[in-house]
Amino acid sequence: MNKIENAIKEVHNIDKLSNQERYLNKMHPLMKLLITIIYILFLTSIDKYNINTTLAMGIYLIVISIIGDLSIKNCFKRLKIVFLLLVILGLANIVLDRLVITYIGFIPITTGLISMITLILKGSFAIIASYFLIITTSIEKICSALKMIHIPNILITIFMLIYRYIIVFLKEVERIWTAYSMRSPKQKGVNFRVWGSMIGSLMLRSIDRAQIVYESMEIRGFNPNTFFVQKEKINKLSLIYFLYCILLIIVLRFVPIFDIIGNIFV
Amino acid sequence: MHMADAMLSPAVGATMYVASGLVAAYSINKIRKEEDFKKKIPTMGIMGAFVFATQMVNFTIPGTGSSGHLCGGLLLSSILGPFGGFLSMIGVLLIQCLFFADGGLLALGANIWNMAFYGCFIGSLIWKFIMKNGMSKTKIILASMLGSVLTLQLGAFSVTLETLASGVTQLPFGAFVLAMQPIHLAIGLVEGLITSAVLCFIYEARPEILWNGNNKIEKEARFSYKKTIAILSCLVVIIAGGFSLLASSNPDGLEWSIEKLTGNTEIESKENNVYQTAQSIQDTTTILPDYSFENSDNSLGTSVSGIVGCIITVVFLLIVGYIIKLKRKKGSYLENE
Numbered sequence: 001m002n003k004i005e006n007a008i009k010e011v012h013n014i015d016k017l018s019n020q021e022r023y024l025n026k027m028h029p030l031m032k033l034l035i036t037i038i039y040i041l042f043l044t045s046i047d048k049y050n051i052n053t054t055l056a057m058g059i060y061l062i063v064i065s066i067i068g069d070l071s072i073k074n075c076f077k078r079l080k081i082v083f084l085l086l087v088i089l090g091l092a093n094i095v096l097d098r099l100v101i102t103y104i105g106f107i108p109i110t111t112g113l114i115s116m117i118t119l120i121l122k123g124s125f126a127i128i129a130s131y132f133l134i135i136t137t138s139i140e141k142i143c144s145a146l147k148m149i150h151i152p153n154i155l156i157t158i159f160m161l162i163y164r165y166i167i168v169f170l171k172e173v174e175r176i177w178t179a180y181s182m183r184s185p186k187q188k189g190v191n192f193r194v195w196g197s198m199i200g201s202l203m204l205r206s207i208d209r210a211q212i213v214y215e216s217m218e219i220r221g222f223n224p225n226t227f228f229v230q231k232e233k234i235n236k237l238s239l240i241y242f243l244y245c246i247l248l249i250i251v252l253r254f255v256p257i258f259d260i261i262g263n264i265f266v
Numbered sequence: 267m268h269m270a271d272a273m274l275s276p277a278v279g280a281t282m283y284v285a286s287g288l289v290a291a292y293s294i295n296k297i298r299k300e301e302d303f304k305k306k307i308p309t310m311g312i313m314g315a316f317v318f319a320t321q322m323v324n325f326t327i328p329g330t331g332s333s334g335h336l337c338g339g340l341l342l343s344s345i346l347g348p349f350g351g352f353l354s355m356i357g358v359l360l361i362q363c364l365f366f367a368d369g370g371l372l373a374l375g376a377n378i379w380n381m382a383f384y385g386c387f388i389g390s391l392i393w394k395f396i397m398k399n400g401m402s403k404t405k406i407i408l409a410s411m412l413g414s415v416l417t418l419q420l421g422a423f424s425v426t427l428e429t430l431a432s433g434v435t436q437l438p439f440g441a442f443v444l445a446m447q448p449i450h451l452a453i454g455l456v457e458g459l460i461t462s463a464v465l466c467f468i469y470e471a472r473p474e475i476l477w478n479g480n481n482k483i484e485k486e487a488r489f490s491y492k493k494t495i496a497i498l499s500c501l502v503v504i505i506a507g508g509f510s511l512l513a514s515s516n517p518d519g520l521e522w523s524i525e526k527l528t529g530n531t532e533i534e535s536k537e538n539n540v541y542q543t544a545q546s547i548q549d550t551t552t553i554l555p556d557y558s559f560e561n562s563d564n565s566l567g568t569s570v571s572g573i574v575g576c577i578i579t580v581v582f583l584l585i586v587g588y589i590i591k592l593k594r595k596k597g598s599y600l601e602n603e
Contacts, residue, residue: 007322011365037371045275048433082272085270089429093436097436152290154298158354161308162315169315173319173320192325195325195460195463196465199464204475211305
């Protein structure tokens with residue numbers, strides 16, 4: 001099942017990238033998390049017909065990819081899921097919002113088309129920004145940032161446990177699926193006769209595993225109220241990076257850069 | 267049903283964060299008070315990972331070329347209860363958003379609400395209600411189907427409202443709802459079937475791990491059949507009679523549109539014999555024209571017409587039911603002969 005294999009690869013890949021010794025990886029996780037949230041907030045607040053500002057917000061991603069030596073290439077796979085959804089939503093705008101604002105050759109450019117492009121751009125930029133956050137910040141560091149913004153320990157523990165066990169379960173599901181597909185060739189999915197027993201038996205094993213995990217955590221002195229997440233101090237470099245990024249985002253959002261550049265040449 | 271960041275405005279995104287955050291805080295508070303709270307945390311994490319992994323499995327739907335997935339929220343709450351299930355789902359959605367671009371950071375609050383809140387809280391309410399007199403396979407199937415369909419319908423409706431409130435689409439409300447609800451009805455039915463298959467297996471193998479599975483209440487109906495019918499009849503009379511007093515005297519949506527076009531709430535037909543014949547039959551047979559006494563505008567007329575209408579409908583249905591029953595009996599008698 002390609003889907004499971006891809007998911008396993010993706011988690012491994014992100015884990016590997018986030019633990020590399022790159023410039024952006026060394027920045028404080030809270031700063032990176034806040035920058036990403038602020039960027040997405042500013043991006044989504046742009047008017048649906050304002051294609052210039054939306055495009056300008058893409059400059060931030062280019063700058064970050066240059067600073068951090070990050071590749072957008074791997075991100076395109078992730079865009080597929082959202083792209084389809086946004087295109088469907090955007091197509092309705094083309095049909096219902098048909099005010100022609102200009103012509104390119106004989107092709108009419110309508111407000112609906114502009115809003116559709118803006119919608120797709122916003123969605124894609126938001127995903128790339130989140131991708132940049134996750135490939136430069138390990139899960140432990142994200143948890144540390146969440147802890148600093150006072151997210152309760154229980155949620156952080158659950159989040160970390162899910163992340164740790166995802167690979168284990170994905171591999172287990174893949175093994176079950178391989179065994180099943182070898183015994184039932186040319187079958188696309190799981191037959192309804194084995195829906196319950198196949199997943200149900202894995203579920204029972206999972207619950208038993210949870211019991212073992214709990215016991216071993218208990219032996220190691222686990223206390224959910226005082227669960228320890230390593231906190232990092234915010235260094236000067238991270239603070240400068242934060243201020244630089246925020247300034248860049250504000251400029252891109254509120255200064256019509258493309259219009260200014262265009263006016264110079266026209 | 268995962269919403270992308272671009273589908274939401276910051277205001278709607280923030281509102282949904284606050285709503286989901288409040289439910290999460292309440293759930294944490296509640297789960298801390300539970301006896302096996304410490305033991306439940308690893309289970310929540312591991313069950314979250316389990317749901318995430320098994321949602322990747324495609325289940326073939328018999329007779330169709332398509333496939334479906336498990337309903338995560340309902341499955342989690344049927345094992346962990348609503349609070350544990352909800353917290354676990356938050357973890358799953360956060361992982362999906364960060365690692366697999368399923369949803370976005372701004373849309374996380376909305377996604378938690380649309381999938382985890384409805385899936386776990388509404389789903390568990392349905393589960394609890396159906397299981398209150400003990401568990402059975404039929405009840406599990408019923409709860410799973412009903413829970414999946416209802417929670418998915420609510421989630422899809424919320425997606426429509428949130429997207430429209432954000433102003434990112436030109437789609438009118440009606441068209442958006444029509445596009446969202448039927449497809450999620452089909453998905454809900456399939457998810458319900460798959461979830462019920464898994465839960466039935468668990469019920470057979472280890473029923474004690476199902477939420478409320480160990481609190482089997484004796485199968486004793488709270489009200490007798492006669493009592494229930496009497497209460498329902500009283501309710502019907504109260505609702506039909508009492509609420510009809512509150513009926514608006516303004517024209518309804520369709521009448522309003524006709525009034526705007528023609529200046530009258532009813533279309534006047536001039537040269538249509540069929541219409542005139544039908545109207546004359548209606549005029550002579552109606553007991554209460556326009557739901558009131560003839561030539562009377564008082565509220566008593568409206569109220570009495572509500573009760574009369576209700577009685578007529580019930581009597582009519584009973585007669586139809588009786589005829590069907592008689593026919594069935596006759597049919598089975600002939601078959602036996």
